[in-house]
Amino acid sequence: MFLQIVTIFALLAIANGAVTPLGLEPNLPQDGRIVGGVATSIADHPWQVSLQRNGAHFCGGSIISNNIIVSAAHCLISPSTASNLRIRAGSNNRNYGGVLIQVAAIKVHEGYNTASKVNDIGVVRLQSMLTFGSTIRAIAMASVTPSHGVAASISGWGKTTYGGSSSSTLLYVDTKIVGRTQCGSSTYGYGSSIMTTMICAAAADKDACQGDSGGPLVSGGQLVGIVSWGKECALANFPGVFANVAELRNWVLQAQNTV
Structure with a gap:
């Protein structure tokens, strides 16, 4: 029941223009693993x-x-x-x-x-x-924002599902950059919430989630994004949103x- 109440409030916040940070869901455990991820070695990240x-x-x-x-x-x-x-x-x-x-x-x-x-x-x-x-x-930090559609990866210890199970092992997912213009278009559900200092990434059933906040979005061997926020995790019409490192x-x- 408590989880249902938290979820309802989170959805109401999105509907009213607020955004939900991926790593700081109130009163929920902050550990876990990435949605759709596979185990990886720290030597690779x-x-x-x-x-x-x-x-x-x-x-x-x-x-x-x-x-x-x-x-x-x-x-x-x-x-x-x-x-x-x-x-x-x-x-x-x-x-x-x-x-x-x-x-x-x-x-x-x-x-x-x-x-x-x-x-x-x-x-x-x-x-x-x-x-x-x-x-x-x-x-190295990126100095140029990656193009729409470019391959990228996310790593971390965030949840496997929104409010879901946890793991102590580092996981990663392969994903693709969704450009700021595309992410803020009618193709997706964020609209004007996507600003210049943000970049998005998406892949089917793959995403960062609670506990991944602050972690890296990497493309071409460079840090291109910082896990920031999103609507729940891995929803089809809502890519993960990241701080745009090139802009910052x-x-x-x-x-x-x-x-």
Whole structure:
């Protein structure tokens, strides 16, 4: 009954123009796995990290230097603070392995809007440096928005279904970019909710979901998106929506020097 009530409120929010972040469903577990995903090795996604609050995974992130992680703004606002956040890097499993490092500071995009999810990006500075190797490595940020239809992949520990089961193992899905113009057209259900700092991706029965927020959308070996929001998960008429890294890259480059 409680899940039904939460779902009803989420649908009402979408109908009234609000958007629902993928990693922060209220009062639902924040762990799990990607919808339609398959198990993968961290060596194939060495930039992927688990962002953990008070010891529990709740969002993803991507390594862009040996002490800077990029994630979604909605993962880094209250109740998240530097003191209650750590990242796990270099492990397929969000619960053990690899390295666990305390966060030193966080910075959220000044133009982030909690209602529209515009500018849904932020950076995390770590207390100690990561040691790069086969399972821990930085990813380059895209400087050009990928074209509509280009292949991309999503990785993370998010749910297999909306409000569904959980897994501790890193999964990924192959998907395709849906350009901002196309994603905001009548072909899909979002309309004017899709803004310049957003990009979409879709594939049949495949998507990011709760617990994947902040994680990477990768195309051509570059970070092109940050898992941001969507209507439930893997609905046919509603692609996953991501912060557009190419549009927000300059902000990240500046922020990593001041966080």
